[in-house]
Amino acid sequence: MILKWKTSVTRLEKVLLIILALVLFLFVSCALIFFRANQPMFVAKMQTTAIAKSAVGMKKVKKFYHFTRRKTYYSVKGRDSDNKEVYVIVPDSGSKVTVIEEDQGITEEKAVSLIKNPVQKVLSTNIGIYDDQPVWEIVTKSGAKNYNYYLLDFKTGQNIKELKDV
Numbered sequence: 001m002i003l004k005w006k007t008s009v010t011r012l013e014k015v016l017l018i019i020l021a022l023v024l025f026l027f028v029s030c031a032l033i034f035f036r037a038n039q040p041m042f043v044a045k046m047q048t049t050a051i052a053k054s055a056v057g058m059k060k061v062k063k064f065y066h067f068t069r070r071k072t073y074y075s076v077k078g079r080d081s082d083n084k085e086v087y088v089i090v091p092d093s094g095s096k097v098t099v100i101e102e103d104q105g106i107t108e109e110k111a112v113s114l115i116k117n118p119v120q121k122v123l124s125t126n127i128g129i130y131d132d133q134p135v136w137e138i139v140t141k142s143g144a145k146n147y148n149y150y151l152l153d154f155k156t157g158q159n160i161k162e163l164k165d166v
Contacts (some may be wrong), residue, residue: 057081067128104156111136
C-alpha cells in the first residue's frame, strides 16, 4: 500500500491562511502600538524608583503616581531605610525631590473618604505638589460624562480646589 500525500492547496485553505496572517499581523501591530504608547510612563516609573532608592533607600515600590497640574510630578510610595512608609515626589525635571512620611498627613483612603459620595465612582488618586504643598488629587465620575477633580491638602485633608462636572 502506497500513501499518497496531498500536495495541492485548496482555495479555501489559501483564504484561511491569508486571514490568519492578517489577524496575526493586526495583533502584533496593536501590541507594538500599546507598548510604545506606555513606554514614557514605564520609563518615568523606573527613573522615579531609582531616585527614591538613592534618596531614601527605598527597597520596594508599593505604588506609582502621576500628577499633572501646573507641573508634572511622579511619585512612589514605599518603605525607606528606617522602615517607615514614605512618599517620594519627583518633578518632571528631576530637580527637587520631596520626601514625605505617610503619617505626616492623611492617607490615600482617608482622602477618598473625604470626598466620596454614593453617586461618584473614584477613577484615580494621585499625590503631587500644588502651590508648593503636597496634595492628594482625587478624580471621580458622576453620571454618564461628568468628571470631578478634587485637590486636598495632604496634611489636613482640607479641600483646596475642585472642578466639578467637567
